[in-house]
Amino acid sequence: LLYIATTLPFVIWMMLNFIEEIPKTIEHAAQIMGAGRIYTLRRVVMPLVAPGMVVTFLFIFILNWSEFLLALTLTQPRVVTLPILLNKFQSAVEGRLYGPQAAIGTVITIPVVILGVLIQKHLITGFSFGTIRK
Numbered sequence: 001l002l003y004i005a006t007t008l009p010f011v012i013w014m015m016l017n018f019i020e021e022i023p024k025t026i027e028h029a030a031q032i033m034g035a036g037r038i039y040t041l042r043r044v045v046m047p048l049v050a051p052g053m054v055v056t057f058l059f060i061f062i063l064n065w066s067e068f069l070l071a072l073t074l075t076q077p078r079v080v081t082l083p084i085l086l087n088k089f090q091s092a093v094e095g096r097l098y099g100p101q102a103a104i105g106t107v108i109t110i111p112v113v114i115l116g117v118l119i120q121k122h123l124i125t126g127f128s129f130g131t132i133r134k
Helices: 002-020 026-031 037-065 069-074 084-086 098-118 120-129
Strands: none
Touching: 002 037, 002 069, 026 037, 026 098, 037 098, 069 084, 084 098, 098 120
C-alpha cells in the first residue's frame, strides 16, 4: 500500500502526457460513427495509450524493484528484499564481499532485463510518444 502511495504521482504525471497527445478528433470521429463512450475508450483510446502504459509500467516496476529506503525501514531482519540482502554483504571486518554481491546484483538485474526485452516493441513507441509538444 505504501508503494502505491509513493508511485501513484509518477503514474499520473507520466500518463497525463501520453493521454494529452491523443488527438480529440479521433474520439469525436468515433462518437460520430456511433460508438459509445465505453467503446471509444476501450477500442480507440486504449490502443493509442498502450505504449505509454507499458513505459510507465516498466518505470514503476524498476522503481519498486530496486527500492531501498522503505524496505530498509519497514522490513524485519529475517524477511528482507533483494536490495537489503545486497547491502548485508558488507562487513566491517571483512570489507565488501564482492562475489556474493555480484551474484545478488545479477539476480536483481535479470527480471528487469527480461521484462525490458519482452516489451521492447512497445518501449520504443512509448519513449517517443509523449515527448513532442505542440
